[in-house]
Amino acid sequence: MANIKQQVKRIRTNEKARKTNVAFKSSLKSAIKAVYTAVEAKDQAKAVENLNLAYKKLDKAQAKGIVHKNYVARHKSELATAVNTLK
Numbered sequence: 001m002a003n004i005k006q007q008v009k010r011i012r013t014n015e016k017a018r019k020t021n022v023a024f025k026s027s028l029k030s031a032i033k034a035v036y037t038a039v040e041a042k043d044q045a046k047a048v049e050n051l052n053l054a055y056k057k058l059d060k061a062q063a064k065g066i067v068h069k070n071y072v073a074r075h076k077s078e079l080a081t082a083v084n085t086l087k
Contacts, residue, residue, distance in 0.1 A: 024057075024066055028067075034050040035050040036079075038050050044083075044086040047082075047083045051079055054079055055076060058072045058075055
């Protein structure tokens with residue numbers, strides 16, 4: 001454990017940020033999975049609705065610096081391709 005007051009505070013804030021990032025990443029993965037589930041069920045309306053939510057979460061994660069921009073681009077492309085197979 002650190003002896004310096006500022007470092008103790010830094011450890012606490014880092015842990016708080018880590019927990020929020022983990023929670024956001026979990027919700028992001030759930031949103032992505034929901035799109036694939038709708039595609040497997042061949043429910044186009046639900047798939048498009050979930051796709052919009054997943055896009056929003058991916059963009060927000062990139063803006064917050066939680067995920068890399070290439071991660072976002074790759075997943076957007078894969079999700080769009082999956083949803084387009086229903087048309």
